[in-house]
Amino acid sequence: MTRRNTRRRPSPNSRRRSGSRSRSRRGSRRRPRRRFNPAVFIIALILILGAVFVVQSGEDLDSLVHMFSYSNKKADLKAYFDIKGKDDVAIVLGDEYIEKRAKLWDGEYYVDLEVIRNNINPKFYYSKEDGTLKYTTPDTIITSNIGENSWTDSNGGAGEEKYVISKEGDDTLYVALEYVKKYSNFAYEAFTEPNHIQLTTKWDEQAVATIARRTDLRVKGGPKSDVLRRLNKGEEVVLLEEFENWIQVKSADSLIGYIEKKKLKDPKKVTPEPVTDYQEPEYTRIKKDHLINLAFHSIGSEAGNATLTDYISNTKGINVIAPQWLYFEDAEGTVGSIGSADYVKEAHAAGMDVWVIFDDMKNNDKFKLMELLPYAEKRAKIIKEALAQVALLGADGLNLDFESILSEEKSQPFIEFVREMSIACRQQGIVFSIDNYYPIYNKFMNIKEQGVVADYIILMGYDEHTDGGEPGPNSSIGFVEQGLDLVLQDVDPSKVINAVPFYSRAWQEKDGKYGSYVQHMKNVQEYLSTNGISVSWDEEAGQNYGEGTTKDGSPCKIWVEDSQSIAKKIEAMKARNIAGIAEWAIGQESSDVWDVITSYTEGQ
Structure with missing residues (x-):
């Protein structure tokens, strides 16, 4: 069955009528008016004014973008x-x-x-x-x-x-x-x-650049970071640390922050003009025209002075002897002495200067350094009495051997004492030398400042391993080299003397733990023989090494100090062109070591 379309095609007239009606309906509906939006107007006005500003100020469009995509929040500078x-x-x-x-x-x-x-x-x-x-x-x-x-x-x-x-x-x-x-x-x-x-305390070369166009100095790198202040075109900044798109800079008013790298131009290197208003006074010194060969003389009482004749009879080339003579008697800083003017005369007759040791080890149960050194009156008393003793004995120098400066609290009073002592020694015309622990072991003695005011700085290049620690050499070559290098970072080599040991430490095991026993160089061969220990050269330690079993069955180890190990240390000293050698202590050595030492100090 065919379905017929019953809709009639409209006649032309009807279409017109229909169209006429349609227009009439549309005409009867009024178009809604667009209302004024003030927010849009303000934004547009800002854009226009921003663009005008950019054009008038010579900036580019990027600055306009910056105004709306970067934070303008001001940092709290306080x-x-x-x-x-x-x-x-x-x-x-x-x-x-x-x-x-x-x-x-x-x-x-x-x-x-x-x-x-x-x-x-x-x-x-x-x-x-x-x-x-x-x-x-x-x-x-x-x-x-x-x-x-x-x-x-x-x-x-x-x-x-x-x-x-x-x-x-x-x-x-x-x-x-x-x-x-x-x-x-x-x-x-x-x-x-x-x-x-x-x-500003240093005048090193700096990298600087000029601000190419106005930009913000920000607390951190990034457009959303708070603004420290606006940097204007033409300002100069110091360049500090560079990143991918940002760089840390310091402004002329010493604000440190970040800007975009693209806002810089004309990078260059400049060196600030140093301030030279103050003329530093010269610290004059007594400097010997030869290498020092100093022998420490361990003396426990006045009777010990009589050992000098015997001790120096088998030596060669010693030009300075340093006897342990001065000490603190009490908590008031009274300086005691076991010195001998006759000893000084004998040393002088043998061609030796005498540098009197003043140490803080004797009677240390009767005084505390912090009851003495912080007080100007007590420092003055100590210095006056110590130098009076040196003058009375007819000695040539003072050797300061304070070994209890083991805390920050003692550091400043000690170094002030050193400064004031140096003035008195300079006025009296005597040599002022100071003994120092290995730098890593004691950071409180301020070797750098000592090196300014003293004539000689003596590094005690031994006691690398001591009783209570793990077994090891007393003074390996690496230990000596490192110690010298650390001291030479702060002190002129013409002031540095390296002290070597005339003793070894024999290590014996007991109840699973090792303890050390001092063996003087002159007796070490007897110790090796008694315990059946044979030694061979340890290149890493720069010493002869041996191990074995003692008569009582205890395992033992020893790194030997002998003429061969001393020669190895002297090589390191020569290479660094220092002022000489010291030895702890005379009377402990084997006679053959003096040939090795004099070949260094006298160039034989």
Whole structure:
């Protein structure tokens, strides 16, 4: 069945009528008016004004994008510098912000003494016990009382500053930077809002560049990091650390932050002009025109002085003898002596200078160094009495052998004592030498400062392994080389003497543990023979090594100090062109070792 379409095709007239009606209906509906949107208008206006600004300022379109895709949040600069009060001042040391603080008091800038000592000038000494600040030159001790503006010196001078020289605050001593500048070469520049200072103590070459177009210095690398401040076109910045798209820089007002690398131009290297306002005084010294061959003489009592004749009878080439004579008698710093003027005369007749040892080991149950060294009056008493003894004996030098400087607490009083002792030795015209532990074992004796004020620094290049530790050599060649290299980082080689041991340590096992027993060089062959030990050369240790079993059945080991091991050490000393050799101790050696030593000191 066919389905027919019953819809009739409309006639032309009907289409027109239909169309007419349609237009009429549409016409009867009014188009809705678009309402004004102020937000869109404002955004458009900002875009237009931004574009105008970019064009007028000579910037590119990238700056316009920057306005809307980068954070404009300002960083809290007080929080950035950790400012804790109106007097608090942050420190930028070189190109680094440090935690130590400065203070702004009465229009003067004061800096934590620790910052001054570690970075500007180490010679300032604060005695909390005396309430004084001291500065020591080659011939003068300058003293000011904490909280005052006046000073006096050990040569009778005096003066006043326009400011208080030092003040205490927050359990810290702060020293006026203007006072520090009287004795030091450095620069400082102060900034406000917030308070911070730039300290410059080094004048190394720097990488700098110019800001190519205005940009933001940010706390961290990245467009969303807070803004420290706007850097304008043409400003110069110091380049610090470079990353893929960002670079750390320091601005002219010592803000350290990050900018995009593409905002820089004209990179170059510059060297700041050093500050040379202060003329450093010369630390004169007594320097022998030959290599030193110093023999330590262990003396326990006055009777020990009589051993000199016997001890030197089989020696060669010793030009300095150092007897243990001076010590502390009591807690008041009284200096005792077991010295002998006749001993000095005998040594002089044998062609030897005498450097008197002053140590802190005898009577150490009767005194504590921290009851002596922090006090100026006691230091002066000790120095006066010690040098009076040296003069009375007719000796040529003083050898300081303080071996209990084992803490930071003792470090500063000790080095001030050394400075003041050096002044007295210089005035009296005697040699001032100082014995030092191996640097890794004792970091508190400040060998660098000793090397400035003393005539000779003696490295005790032994006791590598001692009783209570694991068995090992007393003074291996690697130990000696490392020790010398560490000292020579801070001290001129013409001042360095290396002390070698005339003894070995024999290690014996008992109850599963090893203990060491000192064997003098002259007796070591007897020990080896008695215990049936044969030795062979250990190249790594630079010593002859042997092991065996003692008569009582105990396992034993020994690294032998002999003429062969001493010769190996001398090779290291020659290579470093140091000032000579010392030996602990005369009377313990085998006679053949002197040929080895004199071949070094006398060039034979």
